[in-house]
Amino acid sequence: MSSMPQRTELDPAEIVEAHQTGVWRYLRALGCDPHEAADLVQDTFLIVLQKPFRQYSDAATAGYLRKVARNLFISAKRREGRVMTFEQVDTIDGDWTRWSAHDNGEELLAALGGCFDALGDRAQLALDMRFRERSSRNEIADALKMSEHGAKNLMQRAKKRLRECVDRKMTTDAD
Amino acid sequence: MTQDDDPIIDALLDEVLGGVTPPDVSPEVMHALESGNVPTPYPHLMPPEEVRTSETFASQDQLVGQRPPEPIAAGLAASAAATPTDGLRIASAGQNERLLRRRLMNRGIWGASAAAAVVVIAGIGFLIGRAVSVDEPRPAPGELVTKTPDATTTGPVNSNSVVPASGGNERVARQQWDEYFEALPGNRPAPAVALRGVARPTAKALSDAEVIEAINARLAVHWKEAEVWPSAPAGDGEWCRRVFLRVLGRVPTVAELKRYGSDKSTEKRKRLVDELLDSDRYRRQYAGHWADFWTRALIGRSSGISKNDPTNREGMTAYLVAAMQENKSYDALVKELLTATGTNRPNAPDFNGAVNFLAGNLDHRAAAATAKTAQMFLGLNLRCSECHSHPFQQLAQQSFWEMNSFFRQAHLERGSADGKSFARLVDRDFAGENALPTPERAEVYYEKQNGILRAALPRFLDGREGKSSGFVSEVNRREELANWIVQSESFSPALANRLWKHFFGYGFTGDKQEMGLHAPPSHPELLTMLGDQFAAGGHDQKKMIRWIVLSDAFSLSSRVLRKNAADNPAARSPLFSHYYARPLGPEQIARSLLAATQTAAELTPGEDHSKWLRQFVMSHENDECTEADSLAGGYNLTMMMVRGTAVPSATGNRQQDFLKKLAADNTMKPNDKLEYLYLATLARKPRAAERQIASQILLHNQGNLLAALEDVWWALTNSNEFALDH
Numbered sequence A: 001m002s003s004m005p006q007r008t009e010l011d012p013a014e015i016v017e018a019h020q021t022g023v024w025r026y027l028r029a030l031g032c033d034p035h036e037a038a039d040l041v042q043d044t045f046l047i048v049l050q051k052p053f054r055q056y057s058d059a060a061t062a063g064y065l066r067k068v069a070r071n072l073f074i075s076a077k078r079r080e081g082r083v084m085t086f087e088q089v090d091t092i093d094g095d096w097t098r099w100s101a102h103d104n105g106e107e108l109l110a111a112l113g114g115c116f117d118a119l120g121d122r123a124q125l126a127l128d129m130r131f132r133e134r135s136s137r138n139e140i141a142d143a144l145k146m147s148e149h150g151a152k153n154l155m156q157r158a159k160k161r162l163r164e165c166v167d168r169k170m171t172t173d174a175d
Numbered sequence B: 001m002t003q004d005d006d007p008i009i010d011a012l013l014d015e016v017l018g019g020v021t022p023p024d025v026s027p028e029v030m031h032a033l034e035s036g037n038v039p040t041p042y043p044h045l046m047p048p049e050e051v052r053t054s055e056t057f058a059s060q061d062q063l064v065g066q067r068p069p070e071p072i073a074a075g076l077a078a079s080a081a082a083t084p085t086d087g088l089r090i091a092s093a094g095q096n097e098r099l100l101r102r103r104l105m106n107r108g109i110w111g112a113s114a115a116a117a118v119v120v121i122a123g124i125g126f127l128i129g130r131a132v133s134v135d136e137p138r139p140a141p142g143e144l145v146t147k148t149p150d151a152t153t154t155g156p157v158n159s160n161s162v163v164p165a166s167g168g169n170e171r172v173a174r175q176q177w178d179e180y181f182e183a184l185p186g187n188r189p190a191p192a193v194a195l196r197g198v199a200r201p202t203a204k205a206l207s208d209a210e211v212i213e214a215i216n217a218r219l220a221v222h223w224k225e226a227e228v229w230p231s232a233p234a235g236d237g238e239w240c241r242r243v244f245l246r247v248l249g250r251v252p253t254v255a256e257l258k259r260y261g262s263d264k265s266t267e268k269r270k271r272l273v274d275e276l277l278d279s280d281r282y283r284r285q286y287a288g289h290w291a292d293f294w295t296r297a298l299i300g301r302s303s304g305i306s307k308n309d310p311t312n313r314e315g316m317t318a319y320l321v322a323a324m325q326e327n328k329s330y331d332a333l334v335k336e337l338l339t340a341t342g343t344n345r346p347n348a349p350d351f352n353g354a355v356n357f358l359a360g361n362l363d364h365r366a367a368a369a370t371a372k373t374a375q376m377f378l379g380l381n382l383r384c385s386e387c388h389s390h391p392f393q394q395l396a397q398q399s400f401w402e403m404n405s406f407f408r409q410a411h412l413e414r415g416s417a418d419g420k421s422f423a424r425l426v427d428r429d430f431a432g433e434n435a436l437p438t439p440e441r442a443e444v445y446y447e448k449q450n451g452i453l454r455a456a457l458p459r460f461l462d463g464r465e466g467k468s469s470g471f472v473s474e475v476n477r478r479e480e481l482a483n484w485i486v487q488s489e490s491f492s493p494a495l496a497n498r499l500w501k502h503f504f505g506y507g508f509t510g511d512k513q514e515m516g517l518h519a520p521p522s523h524p525e526l527l528t529m530l531g532d533q534f535a536a537g538g539h540d541q542k543k544m545i546r547w548i549v550l551s552d553a554f555s556l557s558s559r560v561l562r563k564n565a566a567d568n569p570a571a572r573s574p575l576f577s578h579y580y581a582r583p584l585g586p587e588q589i590a591r592s593l594l595a596a597t598q599t600a601a602e603l604t605p606g607e608d609h610s611k612w613l614r615q616f617v618m619s620h621e622n623d624e625c626t627e628a629d630s631l632a633g634g635y636n637l638t639m640m641m642v643r644g645t646a647v648p649s650a651t652g653n654r655q656q657d658f659l660k661k662l663a664a665d666n667t668m669k670p671n672d673k674l675e676y677l678y679l680a681t682l683a684r685k686p687r688a689a690e691r692q693i694a695s696q697i698l699l700h701n702q703g704n705l706l707a708a709l710e711d712v713w714w715a716l717t718n719s720n721e722f723a724l725d726h
Helices: A012-030 A034-048 A058-080 A086-100 A106-117 A121-131 A137-144 A148-174 B007-016 B026-035 B097-135 B170-183 B208-226 B236-247 B254-262 B268-278 B280-299 B313-325 B330-339 B353-359 B364-378 B397-407 B477-487 B491-504 B524-536 B541-549 B586-597 B607-614 B634-643 B646-651 B654-664 B670-682 B688-700 B705-717
Strands: B143-147 B152-156 B410-417 B420-427 B444-447 B453-456 B617-619 B627-629
Touching: A012 A034, A012 A058, A012 A086, A012 B007, A012 B026, A034 A058, A034 B026, A058 A086, A086 A106, A086 A148, A086 B007, A106 A121, A106 A148, A106 B007, A121 A137, A121 A148, A121 B007, A137 A148, A148 B007, B208 B524, B208 B541, B236 B254, B236 B268, B236 B541, B254 B670, B268 B280, B268 B541, B280 B313, B280 B353, B313 B353, B330 B353, B330 B364, B330 B477, B330 B491, B353 B420, B364 B397, B364 B477, B364 B491, B397 B444, B397 B453, B397 B477, B477 B491, B491 B524, B491 B541, B524 B541, B586 B654, B586 B670, B654 B670, B654 B705, B670 B688, B670 B705, B688 B705
Parallel strands: none
Antiparallel strands: B143 B152, B410 B420, B444 B453, B617 B627
């Protein structure tokens, strides 16, 4: 697995530049929408960078930023009155750390692209409509000539296969 | 997030397919940093790098063995305050109006709440600051004090950085308290009264009569101060029913009532109490009722019911029944509960029912065991301190995990037999939570609100250190904790408060069992005296029961007078100037129905009755084992009783047999039979008007005595007078 070059000293701008994508993707993985994630990324860096910063390693800095971002995310959800169990957050946190803690998720993104190509045509079409065209489940069902429930199941199975494929690829690569 | 979502995959698909790209927030962040428009920093009191030893690690990554523990820079450690900078940052160009609107709304909400938050937090700071100042000097304004076990450093900081006096939301307030506590000398709050672990000097043991007299005198002082009058004394039947309900968990039988009524002695109440507590006749019933009481308190009504639950209710009850039968002293009981080892299943070779107290609480790093132990035996609610310092209890988060350290040698081995899981509790060497085992100094770690990980070693709540070794051969941490708890100043008052609540419906701290600065007792000198005498008397539960039920307050009528109407414990501190009527619990109703419908001595409900009881109970699934039962008064109780399904199913066919026998009894006149039903359910004879109504019922049933008795029985058992302890 490729990883970012190790640096011992970084100024604030470099820290933001180096880690903002990873923190944003991590927050997205936790369930934030893109704007909320961007908002929390700003909060994270503003909080962390108020004091002089010494970096020991990229991995340690990335881990620490994720920790602050995670706490900000939980705090934001609490303010919204949303119920989210810590087990959910911990599970996602564990998966993300395992897959892409050291490269801001770049390799994970590439792995997903490969896994997507391996899906069947109908599954690809369904996910494409869902995520590229923002089609409703009803529209996807119509396009695939199946029930809405069937479309839902198809996408669920496809995402499950993607997760298994990604996990396999990332684990194999790591080994 | 729903079950259908997979946030990671969804987010990635958004990027791969949907064209969503990561934003560049560098300009906004750098502009905010350069212009100083950043969140107002609350005091950064984390120790600098040179004093941060194994106490502080940077991230969880380092703990799970990815790499050796590696301190992160002080700047990192000090800066995780999660205060959003709403309204202060510049929205990035790519962010839409929605984001701006949200920030503006947030700014408004924050602005409006800021003043209130400042006032509230400043007030709390003032109060706690006052409490702290009693024992320890506070840091001077302008001085930052950071204390580790090894070093204290001082340095100039903003003058408002020591005492938290401002904040924007709950999270910030909690973090400020975390920081505040850390700044205190010794890195912990001044011990609150409720936390002192040093035993009070043993008081001189008074006789029962002297203790009862002291209770009466102290309550009378409060009545006088509050200008309330005590209600009239309760009648004999009323008092007798009350004593049976509270001491044995059921109403008295007709025979017991008559025997008590025939006693003409001036000491009749004392003699009845002595008989209930000490005679062989009631030994089993006393043990059964109090085993139920303690089982509910220790593991709730719903633990040990599901197949996968390691708690074994039967084992817990069996242990407690034996303990109650031999009147085991309370301190010995608590020590056994806290240090128990063995298998919790009856009939196992190494059976030890006491294991069940901890068996269901050791998962998730024994956090539940920590909170439950403090709540049960010290009257302290530590649950909040698991995640943040407790502003009202003066308890730092550190204290929770230091106490938690005492449970970490306890290890639960699970098994199953006859389709039911069981557990064996053993003590094992604890190597600490570090990636590298360090049993000679076995630490546990906890995460502060700002993401910093800290270490904790065994330390009692009064600040005294326990042994840090995790080797069982060197120290049994649970034994150390148990010995400290039973000597704690809070130990005996907590039990007095619990039992007082059982007998009066309200304890000295209201309807909660919690004690501490946030819950000052209504009668502190009485609580202290009871605690002292309980300890001086060898922690004898029966003594405490005897003192309470023979006190004046327990013998007062539940009828409220105009002159004591102000004594409303739901609205203010209880004065105990009248007996507080309250609904019977499901167990009391079941046992009372059994007592009322049979003359046999066997009153122990079987498995069917356990199932019957469970249908009324809803567990809140929390560490305090709090539960709600649908028989706790109000509409539910009324409907359940009137509907007529609960009562018959509680007694099965016994009421039919009982009523048939009563109707067929040729030695009793109809009026005697009516009287019998009243005595059996309400512990009093029917009034004239009630006799007239009963005659009408008999007429309505065309002289069918059995049908008339059934109607009367149904009306009595569905009445409020039966369903209430009054």
